[in-house]
Every structure is written in C-alpha cells, then in structure tokens.
Amino acid sequence: MRTFTITDRRTKVSRVICRRQVLSKALPALLQGYGEVFVFSDETVWNLYGRLVTRALGSVKVHTMPAGEAHKTPETLLSLLAAMAGAGLHRNACLVCLGGGVVGDIGGLAAALYMRGIACIQVPTTLLAQVDSSVGGKTAVDFCGVKNLVGAFSQPAYVLADPAFFATLPARELRCGLGEIVKHGALCAQIFDTLEQNRDKLFDLSFLADIVPANIAFKAGVVRRDAEEGGLRKCLNLGHTTAHAYELLDGTLSHGEYVLIGTFIEAEIARSHGGDGAYLSRLQALCLAVLGGMPSLPPPEEAARVACLDKKNTGRGRVVLTVPMSKGEYRLLELESTAYERELGRIGRALC
Ligand SMILES: NC(=O)c1ccc[n+]([C@@H]2O[C@H](COP(=O)([O-])OP(=O)(O)OC[C@H]3O[C@@H](n4cnc5c(N)ncnc54)[C@H](O)[C@@H]3O)[C@@H](O)[C@H]2O)c1
Ligand SMILES: [Zn+2]
Structure with missing residues (x-):
C-alpha cells in the first residue's frame, strides 16, 4: 500500500491510497466517521462493480448516470443533487x-455544492482517472458546448486507487490513460525512463499497476505546490493545447489519444525552438508506440483558430504551449497564431 497527501491552500487534507481490494478492505473503515453514505456511479461501472459495493457496505443509497462524456452536463449534476436531497x-x-x-x-462538483460542501471519496476505476483526474481536486461539468466550463476546486477526503479495476477496461481506455502517463513521462525523467525501458509491455496490466503510484506521486507533487494552477500546475498542460484543438475539430479519438498526438506535435515544435533533438525523437517514439500510428490531422489553419479560443490561452491571436525541451525539462512557449499554424503545416507535410 502507498499513500500520498495533498494539502491545498484552504489547509484541507486529501489522501490518495494505492492498494488492492479498496472496496472491501479500505472503504468501509474510511466511511465509519460519516453520517450517511451515498454512492454515485455510471451504469457500466455499477453493473460491473455494484455487487462488490453492496457486499462491502450493505444496502447503500445509489444514484447512477448513463456512461460517457455526452452526459457530463448540468442536467446530470442536478439530477444527482436532487437524488442526494431526496x-x-x-x-x-x-x-x-x-x-x-x-x-x-460530476460527483466531486456535487459534493462541493451540496450544503456548501460535504465529504467526498473518489474511487477511480479507469487508468486515466487513477493517474490524473481523481488527483488534484478539479471538478466540473461541460456547459454551453465548452468542456469543464462550470466547476470548482475541491479536494476529496480520499482517493482510493486499485489496479484491479483495470481488468475490465477496454484497451482503448488503457490507451487513453497511457496518454496522460506519457505526458507525465515528458515532465518527469524517472517516469520517462520506466516507460522507455518497458516499451514492449506498456499495455500489460501488471506493468500498469506498478506505474500508477509513481504517476500519482508526480501529479500529487505538482498539485501540492500549486493546487489552483497559479503557475507550476500549468506544466500539466503539456501537449494539451494542440490536443484540445484537434479534439474539438475532429472528436473521433479519445482525449488521451489526442494528448499523445499533441505531445508528438509539440515535441516537434520544441525541436525548432532549441529542444534536445535526440531526446524529443525518443519521446515521439513513445507516443507512437502507444498510439500505434499517426492518424490524419485536421487542417492547420482550423487548428490554430481553435487553439486561440482555448480557455487556457491569452487570446489576442496568440497560442501558449507547454512544450517538452529535454529529459524532465519543459518550457512555456507563446507563439503568434500564424507562427503556430506554420509549424502545424510544416509538421503535417513531413508526416505525410
Ligand atoms: N479533474 C481533472 O483534473 C481531470 C483531468 C483529466 C481528465 N478529466 C476528465 O475526465 C474525463 C475522462 O475520464 P475517463 O477517461 O475516465 O472517462 P469516463 O469516465 O467516461 O470512462 C470511460 C468509459 O469507461 C467505462 N469504465 C469506467 N471504469 C471502468 C472499468 N473499470 N471497467 C470497464 N469500463 C469502465 C465508463 O463507463 C466509460 O464508458 C473527462 O470528462 C475529462 O474532462 C478531469
Ligand atoms: Zn488531459
């Protein structure tokens, strides 16, 4: 078992626990001090794991939502809040x-809002949720066509990360989580070395179980120093400016797959801005090993236009990228939208 602690500026302590059998061995004990327990899940996950939850907790109040990003809406949030009130x-x-x-x-946001804040325990069941979304206290729903437009920073009391959940995950969801893991590798030399040394077993469940704690430790370390994205936490945006632009324009792949493409492209941009070429080629090889090949990309002028609208950008026709430079090193790069478009065009032609 490994435990990581995050304390945010409101001195709320959040603990991430990595261990097996979280539902039967960890959750019941952690829930002891609370008045009522309410479980929120999606239909797919509840069908797979609901029986284990009721076996561990006895009869418990549950609310489920249909699975998928399309349902990450204010309506789903409100129906959860109504069920909690009911x-x-x-x-x-x-x-x-x-x-x-x-x-x-969605659940994290509901917990932050209900009665101005009740306790929340996150039990992430995807690889992406374990290494990324459950750690750090960002909660949100999509609104007016913009991803995560309405949300709050609110740390869960506990995150319980158990690799046993990976056994039922489709390969595509593993690839999605690996996108964020490769991003961590681009920011952290130790994670990069582990991924490179194990390139032939990136999808092995036992390998993934082994690397989850190091990835949580890395993200928790960043969040601990900058819980509300004042500066350092922006490093986690590596590859994401380009990823979000392609995701919005194309939308046929998973978020993690776009992160792999974005990391590949932004590594190429870094190459023409003083990055270590040999290292960047190794990072790109890792992206391709997970991705399995580069798909055709949307037109550069469209991608540049959409990237300028990204809520993490400054506006005024400029695009901010967090790019990998050398092993464990990154920098923020601000480009005129026309220069960014030229880079995307050049890279797209070279890939053809
Ligand atoms: N809060 C943050 O800091 C942060 C960071 C990154 C991403 N995110 C958000 O996370 C979301 C993506 O998360 P995701 O990739 O986990 O998507 P998801 O929650 O939609 O899960 C993907 C699919 O896997 C299914 N599933 C979940 N666990 C399973 C299991 N153990 N076995 C079989 N199927 C299972 C789900 O039902 C769903 O169909 C996006 O909305 C994104 O905005 C948030
Ligand atoms: Zn991401």
Whole structure:
C-alpha cells in the first residue's frame, strides 16, 4: 500500500491510497466517521462493480448516470443533487464517486455544492482517472458546448486507487490513460525512463499497476505546490493545447489519444525552438508506440483558430504551449497564431 497527501491552500487534507481490494478492505473503515453514505456511479461501472459495493457496505443509497462524456452536463449534476436531497443527506454525509473521470468530476462538483460542501471519496476505476483526474481536486461539468466550463476546486477526503479495476477496461481506455502517463513521462525523467525501458509491455496490466503510484506521486507533487494552477500546475498542460484543438475539430479519438498526438506535435515544435533533438525523437517514439500510428490531422489553419479560443490561452491571436525541451525539462512557449499554424503545416507535410 502507498499513500500520498495533498494539502491545498484552504489547509484541507486529501489522501490518495494505492492498494488492492479498496472496496472491501479500505472503504468501509474510511466511511465509519460519516453520517450517511451515498454512492454515485455510471451504469457500466455499477453493473460491473455494484455487487462488490453492496457486499462491502450493505444496502447503500445509489444514484447512477448513463456512461460517457455526452452526459457530463448540468442536467446530470442536478439530477444527482436532487437524488442526494431526496435521500435526506446532511452535512456530515459522504459521497462516494465510483467510476471514471466523468463520474469523478460530476460527483466531486456535487459534493462541493451540496450544503456548501460535504465529504467526498473518489474511487477511480479507469487508468486515466487513477493517474490524473481523481488527483488534484478539479471538478466540473461541460456547459454551453465548452468542456469543464462550470466547476470548482475541491479536494476529496480520499482517493482510493486499485489496479484491479483495470481488468475490465477496454484497451482503448488503457490507451487513453497511457496518454496522460506519457505526458507525465515528458515532465518527469524517472517516469520517462520506466516507460522507455518497458516499451514492449506498456499495455500489460501488471506493468500498469506498478506505474500508477509513481504517476500519482508526480501529479500529487505538482498539485501540492500549486493546487489552483497559479503557475507550476500549468506544466500539466503539456501537449494539451494542440490536443484540445484537434479534439474539438475532429472528436473521433479519445482525449488521451489526442494528448499523445499533441505531445508528438509539440515535441516537434520544441525541436525548432532549441529542444534536445535526440531526446524529443525518443519521446515521439513513445507516443507512437502507444498510439500505434499517426492518424490524419485536421487542417492547420482550423487548428490554430481553435487553439486561440482555448480557455487556457491569452487570446489576442496568440497560442501558449507547454512544450517538452529535454529529459524532465519543459518550457512555456507563446507563439503568434500564424507562427503556430506554420509549424502545424510544416509538421503535417513531413508526416505525410
Ligand atoms: N479533474 C481533472 O483534473 C481531470 C483531468 C483529466 C481528465 N478529466 C476528465 O475526465 C474525463 C475522462 O475520464 P475517463 O477517461 O475516465 O472517462 P469516463 O469516465 O467516461 O470512462 C470511460 C468509459 O469507461 C467505462 N469504465 C469506467 N471504469 C471502468 C472499468 N473499470 N471497467 C470497464 N469500463 C469502465 C465508463 O463507463 C466509460 O464508458 C473527462 O470528462 C475529462 O474532462 C478531469
Ligand atoms: Zn488531459
């Protein structure tokens, strides 16, 4: 078992626990001090793991949502809040969020809002949710066509990360989580070396179980130093400016797959801005090993236009990228939108 602690500026302590059998061995004990327990999940995850939850907790109040990003809406949030109110939860209740990043983000926001904040325990069941979304206290729903537009920073009391959940994950969801893991590798030399040394077993469940704690430790370390994205936490945006632009324009791949493409492209941009070429080629090889090949990309002028609109950018026709430079090193690069478009065009032609 490994435990990591995050304390945010409101001195709220959040603990991430990595261990097996979280539902039967960890969750019941952690819930002891709370008044009522309410479980939020999606239909897919509840069908797979609901029986284990009721075996561990006895009969428990549950609310489920249909699976998928399309349902990460204010309507789903409101129906969860209505179910919590209908169950008569008090301020000392605890909301348990069992699922991927969608369930975690909506449930975390509901816990932050209900009675101005009740306790929340995150039980992330996807690789992406374990290494990324459940750690750090960002919660949100999509609104007016913009991803994560309405949300709050709110740390869960506990995150319980158990690799046993990976056994039922489709390969595509593993690839999605690996996108964020490769991003961590681009920021942290130790994670990069582990991934490179194990390139032939990136999808092995036992390898993934082994690397989850190091990835949580890395993200927790960043969040601990900058919980509300004042500076350092922006490093986690590596590859994401380009990823978000392609995701919005194309939308046929998973978020993690776009992160792999974005990391590949931004490594290429870094190459023409003083990055270490040999290292960047190794990072790109890792992206391709997970991705399995580069798909055709949307037109550069469209991608540049959409990137300028990204909420993390400054506006005024400029694009901010967090690019990898050398092993464990990154920099923020601000480009005129026309220069960014030229780079995307050049890279796109070279890939053809
Ligand atoms: N809060 C943050 O800091 C943060 C960071 C990154 C991503 N996110 C958010 O996370 C979301 C993506 O998360 P995700 O990739 O986990 O997606 P998801 O929650 O939609 O889960 C993906 C699919 O896997 C299914 N699933 C979940 N666990 C399973 C299991 N153990 N076995 C079989 N199927 C399972 C789900 O039902 C769903 O169909 C996005 O909304 C994104 O915005 C948030
Ligand atoms: Zn991401």
